[in-house]
Amino acid sequence: MGKGKTAYIGRSYLGRTVVSGVSFDSGDLVAEIKGEVVFDPDYGSDYCMDLGVGCVLEPDPPFRYLNHSCEPNCELLICDDEDQAVPLRLCLFATQKIQPGDELTIDYAWAADSAIPCQCGSRACRGWIVAATELSSFERSKSVA
Numbered sequence: 001m002g003k004g005k006t007a008y009i010g011r012s013y014l015g016r017t018v019v020s021g022v023s024f025d026s027g028d029l030v031a032e033i034k035g036e037v038v039f040d041p042d043y044g045s046d047y048c049m050d051l052g053v054g055c056v057l058e059p060d061p062p063f064r065y066l067n068h069s070c071e072p073n074c075e076l077l078i079c080d081d082e083d084q085a086v087p088l089r090l091c092l093f094a095t096q097k098i099q100p101g102d103e104l105t106i107d108y109a110w111a112a113d114s115a116i117p118c119q120c121g122s123r124a125c126r127g128w129i130v131a132a133t134e135l136s137s138f139e140r141s142k143s144v145a
């Protein structure tokens with residue numbers, strides 16, 4: 001299933017997920033995330049990805065279904081490309097070796113006020129989908145509440 005494709009939509013216990021169809025080494029570009037760029041600082045959706053500078057990307061499948069992990073194997077980076085009509089491009093890079101059939105995951109690194117319980121199941125799970133840098137202040141605010 002999905003053979004020959006870079007990535008395809010799979011199933012995890014959380015619902016839809018993105019599965020790699022090929023192998024990658026750490027640092028490899030997995031894909032450029034295509035989709036609709038929305039220039040509206042108030043816009044929000046379940047799948048949108050922040051591009052900074054007041055705009056977000058509403059990604060096309062399969063990458064709109066990237067799941068969070070506290071031990072991700074990919075990261076999203078904004079690539080600056082002045083030759084393009086839309087200079088900001090969102091690119092997915094492998095941060096470790098990936099085999100065909102592996103689930104592709106990123107660290108959502110959400111702000112503390114957006115945090116929800118995490119079920120990623122990794123050994124390093126922080127318990128919440130929240131940025132590692134926000135975790136200590138977030139846990140303090142939880143224990144007070």
Ligand SMILES: [Zn+2]
Nearest residue numbers: 070118120125
């Ligand atoms: Zn987790």
